[in-house]
Amino acid sequence: MQTGLQSRKADCPLCGTALQRDEDSIRDLWNCHSCGLSIEVAQQRDPLPELAPARSGPLCDDEPDEDQLDRWLAGKPIERKAAPISLRLSRWAQENWGAVTCFLIALLGVSAIAAHSMQSSVVAQRQLADERVAHQTTQKLAQERDEELRLLVDSAQIKSRALGKQLDQARLDARRDLSLRLADEATRLEQAAPQRSLMLAAESVQIARDSRHFPAAGAVQVLFDQLQDQSLIRPTGHSDAIRSIAFSNDGTLWASGGDDNRAILHSLDGRRISIPLEAHWSRVSQVKFSPNSRQLATASFDASICLWDVSSSEVAQSPVVLSGHDERVLSIDFSADSRWLLSGAQAAPGSPSEILLWDLQAKGQPQVVQTLGQHFGRVHAAQLSPDGRWAFTSSADGFVQLWRLNPKSGDRMTVAMRAQHGLTDRVVFSADSSQLVTVSESGRGGECVVRRWELGEMIRPDTIATFKIMPLAADVDFAKGNVAIGGERGDLKVINWNLGTTTPVFGHEQPIQLIRFLPDGALASVDEHGLVRRTILGGEDEVALGVKLPQVAGHIEAAAISADGQWVAVTNDKREVMIRQLDPLILTGVAFDRLQSVIGGVEVIAAQPSEDLR
Incomplete structure (x- = not known):
């Protein structure tokens, strides 16, 4: 339709x-x-x-x-x-069902491949994570094993070092015992076999030095006794008691002054004969070399001071006389640059003491640039600081004065402080002139007071120590903070102001004549009977060498130690002087040389000293 x-x-x-x-x-x-x-x-x-x-x-x-x-x-x-x-x-x-089918099949295949790849990636990641965990665990175990091995190695090294130290100490102790046995044998054979005794003593000292021990006193005493001809002992040329002795800083000269109104200049190396210096008409109270070793100053009871040019070949013919005092000159002191000289004289009755500051480089003639008065009584200490900017004076009136050189008013000094500190005999300035140490008697039953002064705009005397001792000699080691004080009964104490400790040093029984800290840190001391001690201070452990100088008999009048600490000189009441090396190593070298010259060879037990140590 x-x-x-x-x-x-x-x-x-x-x-x-x-x-x-x-x-x-x-x-x-x-x-x-x-x-x-x-x-x-x-x-x-x-x-x-x-x-x-x-x-x-x-x-x-x-x-x-x-x-x-x-x-x-x-x-x-x-x-x-x-x-x-x-x-x-x-x-x-519907129209292209074949292509759709192929596409779906391809999509399914790609999806399957992607799923498989994803699954494989997940599995690989899990395996990688497991491997990382296993690696970290293995690495941790390896580190723990390495730490255990390191601890074992460190422990083994510590034990090895401890055993090595014990072995070294055992060797040192064995060598020390050998040194002591050799020293005993040298002492035993000193009279019967002098050459054998000398050889054993030299070997004992050398072994002790090689094993870092101090030589036995017996061995060094044998060296002192057997090497008498190596000492410079002879009459000094004085006809009366010797009151003062001094070494030059360059170590070539020494001088002595006595009650015979003379000073005598001597040579250490023997190249010059002794030269008498005669310009005073009264006894010589003190002799002192200038720091540059070019001049010798002599103070006398004739109220004068003489300056001698020791570098001149006509030293005895050209004294420069400083006349400014009215009474006996008791002390003289140079500044470190050898320009200034401080002199102190005995006070006249009813008059203040005379302390004069001399300018030795003034035009024409040394001149007095300042008179430091205000002391009534004998001056016991008058000393200049190394830089010449401070002067310390002390008198029997019980007062001490510190003077400051005022550059604004020329070369004049003004009183920086005046205080009553008792009788002060010992005064030591530090090398940089920043500190001052004084040793005073308080007058209360022989009580000794040690003070340290800080020199600056504000002057602060601090008391270091106070104890019962009659101080006769003192010295200061500013580098280590030590003060050594010797008393009239052989007492010897070392005070350290940094640690606040007081260490007694035993060995002397007679009044202490001289105390000096040597450049190597040892402490040298001489008593009135000629006992010389060289003490090394090492905290609680003390190693000391004490020897009697057999050539010096009688009462010791004066003593001195060279600036390098190698020579000691003492004089007695017989007007004799003895100069001897202090270092046992030098004595050892002299002993080996003498034995070789006498017998042509030495039976060596240990190593001989090298040339640079002799």
């Missing part, structure tokens, strides 16, 4: 696909195979108007919003709409 739709260009109002008539239906039914729309035509209608082309824009505002099918049935123009994507895909899939 033919209908009016056959003559139309009928399209689906929904998707725009051409409608197809259902021939099998008894009704006039038209179907759209794209969207599945069915349209039944029940009656003949007027010819439908031509369908307007689909508009791309929106419907007019005056047209009602109605269903597209109603619009088509009513003969109104409709919009062409594209079929839904799902329907087009479905139709494309």
Whole structure:
């Protein structure tokens, strides 16, 4: 049956696909195979108007919003709409089912491969994490084993070093015992076999020095006794008691002064004969070399001071006489640059003591640039600081004075401090002139007071120690903070102001004549019976060498030690002087040389000293 739709260009109002008539239906039914729309035509209608082309824009505002099918049935123009994507895909899939099937199969394959790859990656990551954990565990165990091995190695090294030290100490102790046995044998054979005794004593000293022990006193005593001809012992040329003795700083000269109104200049190396220096008409109270070793100053009871040019070949013919005192000159002291000289004289009855400061480099003649008075009593100490900017004076009146050189008023000194500190005999300045140590008697039953002064704008004397001792000699080691004091009964004490300790040094029984700290740190001391001790202070352990000078008999009048600490000189009441080396190593070298010259060779038990140590 033919209908009016056959003559139309009928399209689906929904998707725009051409409608197809259902021939099998008894009704006039038209179907759209794209969207599945069915349209039944029940009656003949007027010819439908031509369908307007689909508009791309929106419907007019005056047209009602109605269903597209109603619009088509009513003969109104409709919009062409594209079929839904799902329907087009479905139709494309029906038309291309083979390609879709291949695509799906390929997609499934890719998905399977991706899933397998992902699974493999997860497994690999788990294995890598397990391997990292295993590696960290292994590394930790290795570190622990390395630490255990290091501790074992360190422990073994410590034990090895301890055993090495014990072995070295055992060797040193064995060599020390050998040194002591050799010293005992040398002492035993000193009278019966002098040469054998000398050789054993030299070997004992050398072994002790090699094993870092101090030589036995017996061996050094044998060296002193057997090497008498190596000493410079002879009459000094004085006809009366010797009151003072001094070494030059360069170690070539020494001088002595006595009650015979003379000073005598001697040579240590024997190149010059002794030269008498005669310019005083009263006893010589003190002799002192200038720090540059060019001049010798002699103080006398005739109230004068003489300066001798020891570098001149006519030293005895050219004294420079300093006349400025009215009473006996008791002490003289040079500044470190040899320009200034401080002299102290005995006070006249009812008058202040005379302390004069001399400028030795003044034009024409040395001149007095300052008179330091205000002391009533004998001057016991008058000393200049090394830089010449301070002077310390002490008198029997019990007062001490510290003077400051004032550059603004020329070369004049002003009193920086005056205080009553008792009788002060011992005064020592530090090398940089920043400190001062004094040893005083308080007058209360022989009590000794040691003070340390800080020199600056503010002067602060601090008390280091106070104890019962009558001080006769003293010296200071500013580098180590030690003060050594010797008393009238052989007492010898070392006070350390840094540690606050007092260490007694035993060995002397007679009054101490001289104390000196040597450049190597040892302490040299001489008593009035000629016992010389060279003590090394090492905390609680003390190693000391004490020897009696057999050539010196009688009471010791004066003693001195050279600046390098190698020579000691003592004089007695018989007007004799003895000069001897202090270092046992030098004595050992002299002993070996003498044995070789006497017997042509030495039976060596240990190594002989090298040339640079002799």
